Amino acid sequence: MSDARGEHVLLGMPTIPHASTVGHLRGDEPFPDAARRELGKPQLRRNLGAATATIRAKRAQVVGEVDDWEHLREAGRAIKAATMARLDEHLERLEREVTARGGTVHWARDAAEANALVTDLVRHTGEREVVKVKSMATQEIGLNEALEQAGITAHETDLAELIVQLAEDKPSHILVPAIHRNRAEIRELFLRTIPDIDATLTDDPRQLAMAARRYLRERFLTARVAISGANFGVAETGTCSVVESEGNGRMCLTLPDTLITVMGIEKVVPTWADLEVFLQLLPRSSTGERMNPYTSTWSGVTPGDGPQDFHLVLLDNGRTAALADEIGRSALHCIRCSACLNVCPVYERTGGHAYGSVYPGPIGAILSPLLTGVEDNASLPYASSLCGACYDVCPVKIDIPSILVHLRAEHVDAQEQAHRVPTGESLLMRAAARAMSAAPRWVRAQAAARAGRLLGGRRGRISSLPFPLSGWTASRDLPVPPRETFRSWWLRERGSDDGRERS
Amino acid sequence: MSAREEVLARIRSAVGPNPRAETVPRDYGRAAPHPAGSPALLELLTDRLEDYRATVHRTSGAGVADAVAAILTDRLGDRRTVLAAPGVAERVGITPDTGDLAPADLDRVDAVVTGCAVAIAETGTFVLDSSPVSGRRALTLVPDLHICIIDADQVVGSVPEAIARLDPARPLTFVSGPSATSDIELQRVEGVHGPRNLHVVLAADA
Numbered sequence: 001m002s003d004a005r006g007e008h009v010l011l012g013m014p015t016i017p018h019a020s021t022v023g024h025l026r027g028d029e030p031f032p033d034a035a036r037r038e039l040g041k042p043q044l045r046r047n048l049g050a051a052t053a054t055i056r057a058k059r060a061q062v063v064g065e066v067d068d069w070e071h072l073r074e075a076g077r078a079i080k081a082a083t084m085a086r087l088d089e090h091l092e093r094l095e096r097e098v099t100a101r102g103g104t105v106h107w108a109r110d111a112a113e114a115n116a117l118v119t120d121l122v123r124h125t126g127e128r129e130v131v132k133v134k135s136m137a138t139q140e141i142g143l144n145e146a147l148e149q150a151g152i153t154a155h156e157t158d159l160a161e162l163i164v165q166l167a168e169d170k171p172s173h174i175l176v177p178a179i180h181r182n183r184a185e186i187r188e189l190f191l192r193t194i195p196d197i198d199a200t201l202t203d204d205p206r207q208l209a210m211a212a213r214r215y216l217r218e219r220f221l222t223a224r225v226a227i228s229g230a231n232f233g234v235a236e237t238g239t240c241s242v243v244e245s246e247g248n249g250r251m252c253l254t255l256p257d258t259l260i261t262v263m264g265i266e267k268v269v270p271t272w273a274d275l276e277v278f279l280q281l282l283p284r285s286s287t288g289e290r291m292n293p294y295t296s297t298w299s300g301v302t303p304g305d306g307p308q309d310f311h312l313v314l315l316d317n318g319r320t321a322a323l324a325d326e327i328g329r330s331a332l333h334c335i336r337c338s339a340c341l342n343v344c345p346v347y348e349r350t351g352g353h354a355y356g357s358v359y360p361g362p363i364g365a366i367l368s369p370l371l372t373g374v375e376d377n378a379s380l381p382y383a384s385s386l387c388g389a390c391y392d393v394c395p396v397k398i399d400i401p402s403i404l405v406h407l408r409a410e411h412v413d414a415q416e417q418a419h420r421v422p423t424g425e426s427l428l429m430r431a432a433a434r435a436m437s438a439a440p441r442w443v444r445a446q447a448a449a450r451a452g453r454l455l456g457g458r459r460g461r462i463s464s465l466p467f468p469l470s471g472w473t474a475s476r477d478l479p480v481p482p483r484e485t486f487r488s489w490w491l492r493e494r495g496s497d498d499g500r501e502r503s
Numbered sequence: 504m505s506a507r508e509e510v511l512a513r514i515r516s517a518v519g520p521n522p523r524a525e526t527v528p529r530d531y532g533r534a535a536p537h538p539a540g541s542p543a544l545l546e547l548l549t550d551r552l553e554d555y556r557a558t559v560h561r562t563s564g565a566g567v568a569d570a571v572a573a574i575l576t577d578r579l580g581d582r583r584t585v586l587a588a589p590g591v592a593e594r595v596g597i598t599p600d601t602g603d604l605a606p607a608d609l610d611r612v613d614a615v616v617t618g619c620a621v622a623i624a625e626t627g628t629f630v631l632d633s634s635p636v637s638g639r640r641a642l643t644l645v646p647d648l649h650i651c652i653i654d655a656d657q658v659v660g661s662v663p664e665a666i667a668r669l670d671p672a673r674p675l676t677f678v679s680g681p682s683a684t685s686d687i688e689l690q691r692v693e694g695v696h697g698p699r700n701l702h703v704v705l706a707a708d709a
Contacts (some may be wrong), residue, residue, distance in 0.1 A: 017513040033581035047688070054689045071531035078527040085522035088514045101672070107507040159695065160686035171682065176686055183687055205687040209695055221606045221645075237671040246698025247644065247682035255606045272671045276663040277531070279677070287685065289550065289660075290625035294697060296640075302674050304602055305639040320513035339612075386579065445531040 019373035020318030023111035023141045027373055032417035032474070034354040035346075044180050044351050051179050052342045058288025059339060059393070066284065075277045077397040080333035084323060085271055088227035089233040090268045091314060097238025101300020103310040110317050116252075118227065120258055121311055122152050125191015127225045133242060133252045134158035134187065135229025136336055137262045137315055139358045143227070154227065155219055157248035158211050166193040172352030172360065174338040175286055180351055183208065216248065226252035226307070230263040231282070231335065233312070234297075237272050240312065241297040243282055253296050259307035264315050266332040273442075278335060286337035318371030327406045328370045333396045336364050340390035340400060346383055355380060362390035366403045368499035374410050381407035424471065449481045467501050519688035534665045544624040547602040548658050551627025555680025556693045563708050564654065570704045571595045571616055571650055578648055578700065579613050580597055588617040588638030591652060600642050610642055617632035617699075620675075623657045623665045628679040629653055630669060640674055641693070649698040651678070655707035 007427055036183040038044065063069055072207050083090055089434070095105040108114035122130055130147070132154050144154045144165075148356060156165045160178040167189050171177030179188070190197055190208060194215050194265065230240045232247055242249045256320040269275070274298075283292040301310050323329050327345070341347045352360035355418075357368035362451030365384055369377035381404050385439055390400040416426055455462045461477040466468060472478070504512070537544050549559045562570040571628050572595075575585060581594035594600035595616050604612070619629040629651055631637035643649050659665050669675060683696030693699070 012701075017517045051613050051689045070532040071528070075529060075531055077524055083523040084526055085518060087518065091511070091514075107504050107505070107510050113506060114547060115564075120692065135557035145679060157696075158686070159684045163686070176634055176689065181688075186687055205690045206564075206692045208687055209684050209692040213695055217610075220696065226632040234671065234676055239671045246684045246686075250640070250644050250676065251696055254644055273663075273666060276533075276666040279666075280662050289555075289679070291623070291628045291677065291680065293683050296675070298674040300670050302633060305633045305674055314510070316510045316513065320510065321516065324517035341513050360705070395651055427625045446664040 004304055004420050017320035017324040018370045020110060021320040023317060024139060024358045025368050026377050031354055031383045032379060035350040038354045039349045045349060047180055047182050048348055048351055052348050055288055055342045059285060062284045072277055072280055073397050075396055076195055076281050076395055079269060079274050079277060080396055083268060084266050084332060088441060090270050091265055093235040094233050094238060094268050097301050097313050100451060101238050103300040103312055106311060106313045108313055108315050111141035112421055113313050114141050114144055114262060114313055115266045118143060119150045119439040120148060122225055122259050129153045129223040130227050131155050131219055131252050133228035133249045134161045136358060137264050138227060141317060156250060157216055159209060159246060162212055163189065172351060173341060174336050182243060220251040220255055224254045225258045226256040228252055230261050230267055232275060232278060233263050233268045235268055235270050235273050238297055239297050239299045241295060243292055243295045245293045247294055250294055250296055254306050256307055258309040258472060260311045262313045264314055265319050282335050282337055285339040285395040322370035325370060328366065328403050329405060330398050331370050333366045334367060335396060337395055339393040343389040343393050344383060344389060351364045362400045365428055366407060369407055374407050375414050378411050387472055427466065446485045453480050512538050512614045520627045532661060535660055535664050537660050539659050543662055545655060545657045545705060548622055548627060549622040549705065552703055555627050559701050559703045559705055561705050564706045567704055568704050574650055574702050576657045583613045583637050585614045586612050588636055588642060590635030591616060591618045598639055599653055605643055606641060606657055609645035612646040614650065615642050615646045617643055618652045619657065619669045621665045622653045623662055624658055624660050626662065626679055628677050628697060630665060631678065632669065633675045640690065642678060644697055647698055648700040650702045650704060652706060
């Protein structure tokens with residue numbers, strides 16, 4: 001057990017859960033602005049539309065094969081909920097077991113502390129290059145950039161992460177970070193950035209994958225330090241695991257002398273038997289496979305097999321702040337399958353970059369604000385139509401729509417408190433509540449709304465309202481109010497023979 | 504306060520004084536409708552392995568060495584460097600891995616032959632456990648052709664049955680087909696960094 005910086009300066013009360021302030025959890029602009037820009041990229045939308053349709057079909061097929069799928073989902077949800085209730089005990093157990101098996105456990109309050117810890121560990125080996133397994137946690141904390149500042153080069157080895165890294169781009173999907181790029185773009189990128197590449201390379205995905213294999217092979221065979229994340233950490237056995245497809249994970253977890261694993265504290269599960277649930281839920285939800293090609297598990301250090309120096313970094317970085325939110329805390333149950341991205345009508349059109357955070361899509365729209373504090377990511381809870389498809393496919397039954405609504409309410413409350421005077425939005429909501437609470441007022445309000453027909457455009461849409469309602473129509477079209485309301489239609493058609501109808 | 508103490512204190516503050524840990528329902532399929540090694544499971548395993556582009560060779564327990572030799576001749580001809588996990592070396596008559604070859608040396612090995620700890624029919628998976636029979640992890644990772652021997656009594660139906668048989672203290676590798684990527688337009692390409700060719704010799708005595 002060690003603490004990277006004993007002199008770490010504490011801000012505020014030490015035991016109050018802290019939101020994350022460092023790392024890649026927020027964009028440079030609000031979601032609507034970023035989304036508008038991304039919507040102007042037809043190639044992106046074509047790539048995304050084709051890719052998400054393919055993966056939705058694959059998932060549906062392999063989930064349909066499993067008779068007890070709903071029982072597995074419920075078990076997965078319950079394991080995660082039970083784990084969060086006693087998270088401190090499970091983490092202490094994990095630490096004890098990893099330590100007993102020859103590993104070293106470190107704790108990091110935030111991204112800066114985790115980055116400093118990992119940088120020190122790499123420096124200690126004397127190496128200037130490390131190989132990396134795809135890991136959301138290390139992306140979240142901006143580890144590659146921190147290592148670069150310390151003069152250490154981190155080589156991403158997952159094919160999609162390699163594509164993103166070579167293009168100096170940002171990932172746009174949890175599972176397939178280069179989903180926004182098509183084969184022609186990738187061929188062009190490889191020809192431009194990979195030294196000594198065969199100039200006759202075509203855009204056939206097999207040829208492109210083989211080019212990546214040749215490029216990375218030498219790095220794997222000579223690497224002495226690897227950095228990974230962890231899909232699960234089993235408390236009772238001190239076992240970490242990485243779920244992957246390409247074998248780059250196995251290369252990193254097996255061949256180097258030193259392995260540094262960065263794991264969010266919410267990734268712990270209590271028992272070995274819990275993996276029997278998640279190893280069924282994750283691959284079918286994620287890649288739409290019965291089982292992914294490779295899953296590795298390891299418990300500390302094994303003499304004669306794999307790295308003999310193993311470090312596990314347990315990362316908070318806002319997770320305890322999310323845990324403190326009674327409604328939002330189930331966002332921490334996420335196993336990063338990305339099924340919710342693939343079914344989301346908003347994600348399918350805007351792509352992942354619009355969300356600004358390394359966690360895009362529906363799960364990102366709740367997880368990012370929970371980790372940073374909602375006021376620091378205030379537009380994301382609105383990046384949804386609340387259609388509920390994400391909840392239906394979630395393998396651990398995270399009620400994403402309810403958490404979105406909860407975070408919107410939190411944002412409105414926070415705005416009201418910050419401004420002292422009510423915002424336009426809260427005034428409108430109050431006016432609506434008053435109008436809806438008495439029938440005569442409601443009828444008068446509807447009559448007034450019909451005046452809105454004057455604003456209608458050709459296709460029955462209102463695309464800009466006068467101030468102060470212009471804020472609403474800045475990112476939405478509004479249907480023109482109908483000539484006749486349902487209530488007046490009912491009165492006209494049925495009112496005569498229904499004695500209860502009064503107005 | 505150390506980072507450890509602080510993170511733990513934040514957790515306790517977040518969940519409150521008396522958090523209720525709910526009971527986990529385990530009413531998903533944990534029982535085994537088919538006994539290990541039953542013909543139905545061997546059929547299912549074969550089907551699922553082939554679906555993910557592994558090549559399956561069915562043989563008897565006594566036919567394993569011949570089946571392995573035939574695959575090696577077919578794939579590599581006579582000039583070849585082959586190693587076996589120490590626990591199966593004698594069974595297949597191939598030089599055992601002594602554990603001292605560095606990764607770069609293993610890269611010059613053409614093929615490797617191992618056994619496994621358990622196989623899962625429903626998912627087309629076998630699990631290597633770093634035992635003498637499975638070999639160390641690097642052995643089944645670097646060479647481009649992996650031949651895995653699965654004996655019928657190692658074949659169970661489901662993931663829970665396999666998890667119950669495995670020892671988590673050992674480093675484990677769950678293998679389901681050759682390595683693959685779908686990172687380019689979600690088109691599946693078999694064979695990236697792990698062995699590009701995966702053959703399974705499934706041994707059952709009638």
